[in-house]
Amino acid sequence: MSVEQIVDFAIGTPDPVRYRPAAEKIIAGEPDQAVFNHYSSPCEQFSAGVWEGAVGQWTVSYSEHEYCEIVQGVSVLRDEAGNARTVRAGDRFVIPAGFKGTWEVLEACRKIYVVFEAHK
Numbered sequence: 001m002s003v004e005q006i007v008d009f010a011i012g013t014p015d016p017v018r019y020r021p022a023a024e025k026i027i028a029g030e031p032d033q034a035v036f037n038h039y040s041s042p043c044e045q046f047s048a049g050v051w052e053g054a055v056g057q058w059t060v061s062y063s064e065h066e067y068c069e070i071v072q073g074v075s076v077l078r079d080e081a082g083n084a085r086t087v088r089a090g091d092r093f094v095i096p097a098g099f100k101g102t103w104e105v106l107e108a109c110r111k112i113y114v115v116f117e118a119h120k
C-alpha cells in the first residue's frame with residue numbers, strides 16, 4: 001500500500017446520499033440530511049465522512065460507535081431520560097453504541113464522522 005491510498009477529505013467530494021429519517025422517527029421540522037462518505041473499509045465495519053443536517057428533531061438508536069466533530073451549526077442530543085447535551089462548532093465527542101434518544105438540529109449542522117460498527 002502506498003500514500004496514494006490515503007483518503008484526503010480536502011481532495012474530491014463524493015456524491016452525497018440525501019435522505020430523511022423514517023416518518024415515524026421525525027418529531028419536528030423537516031430534517032433533510034446528506035452524507036458524503038469519504039471512506040468505507042472493505043469489511044464494512046468502519047466508515048468516515050461528512051454529514052449535514054437541516055433543522056428538525058428525530059429519534060436515534062445507535063448500534064454503531066460514532067466519533068463526531070461538529071464543524072458548523074448547533075444540535076442538541078437527548079437521552080431517553082430527557083438529559084440534554086448541546087453540541088456546536090468545535091465540539092468533538094463519541095456516541096457509544098447503545099445510545100438511544102433524540103438528535104435535534106437547532107441551526108443547520110455539519111459534522112465530520114467516524115463510525116465503527118461491530119459484527120453482530
